[in-house]
Amino acid sequence: MGDGRTQKRDDLRFKIANREALMGVILAVFNFIWWFAFAYGLGRKPVEEYTYIFGFPAWFFYSCIVGFLLFSTLVFVMVKLFFLEVPFEDREEDAE
Template sequence: MGDGRNHYKEDLRFKIANREALMGVFLAIFNFIWWFAFAYGLGKKPVAEYTYIFGFPAWFFYSCILGFILFSLIVFVMVKLFFLEVPFEDREEDVE
């Protein structure tokens, strides 16, 4: 790490920030795959062969409705378990 000859101490809080940003990116990718796979995986059949859940076509139910509930839950769990509280203001204090 670091740029060789130039010595400065890297802000430790950024390790946390970087990790959490990556989690956000991965969650978005997973969100996209879930949304896409159910919508077009189940939805590409002829409409006559559709199955229905709570009145909605199965593709729509899984992709949009269950997807919405599931990703809201994942965000909740991700934030509660993996996102750390970090002071924003200080300059001297160390984290962790």
Template sequence: MKIDRHKKDPRFKIAEKEAWIGIGLVLFNFIWWYGFAYGMGSGPAEEYTYIFGLPAWFFYSCVAGFLIMVVLVTAAVRFLFKEVPFEDRSEGGDSE
């Protein structure tokens, strides 16, 4: 029965943990983007401040947010994710 095998296979526990990390990163990215884009960008355009010629709300939400996400995703992959074999060794396949 496949359901029982999935519960016993440790790869599924690892995959679930890594999926939750990915969901957390996506939520952080959205909150960061939304907070700066609509928090700082909701005022009149005449009152905007500029960074490198871009409105500050755009710079923080899109440029800085992208750079922060690159660092966070790289750190998550390097330190939190594990390499897991795709082959199912329990079904008698070729093992090298």
């Protein structure tokens, strides 16, 4: 049996959870960069120079509408392809 901390570090569930959390953080940072780049990149022009897509300023359309659709799709794909289902129960409890 060993120390509880050593056991947790070796537990595959924690490795999977850490990997999935890191993927989520990377996606969130990429989402913020996307939003910031379009909102402040295209939104710096004077209002008279804005281009409009479906009645929305281009900066808003790309940063908020396209960004939402893109990142919702990326989350769906990430969960379906890369996230694993892991049991919450500890293996030792099952053995007893």
